[in-house]
Amino acid sequence: DGVRGLVESHLPRHRGVRVTDExxxxxxELHLAVDWGVSIPALxxxxxxxxxxxxxxxxxxHPAxxxxxxxxIGPA
Known part of the structure; x- marks a missing residue:
């Protein structure tokens, strides 16, 4: 939990952000909503x-x- 705590202290606690230590x-793991027309692979x-x-x-x-x-995916 030490590394996880360190990472979580630098990533804001938002819905859609999950940090685990395996x-x-x-x-x-990041969950996003994107605008229509955005290149998802590039993003x-x-x-x-x-x-x-x-x-x-x-x-x-250095995350694994x-x-x-x-x-x-929503309207731009």
Whole structure:
């Protein structure tokens, strides 16, 4: 729980953000709503890169995975 607590202190507690510690490996799951017409694969990659970079800089944590789940697609 130490690594998980460290990561959670740097990621805001919002609905749709889940951080778990699986055998010492940090796993981040993000649930998003996106606008119609947005490239979901490109957005997913950008979110993964930004979250990974942020956690590495701010908490010296290298997540095992950052999973991006699109729950909703709405009007732009």
């Amino acid at each position: 055998e010492g490996r940090v796993v981040v 997913g990659r950008e979110v993964q890169q930004r979250v990974a970079g942020y956690l590495e800089r701010m908490a010296d944590v 995975s950052i999973d991006v789940v699109v729950d909703e």
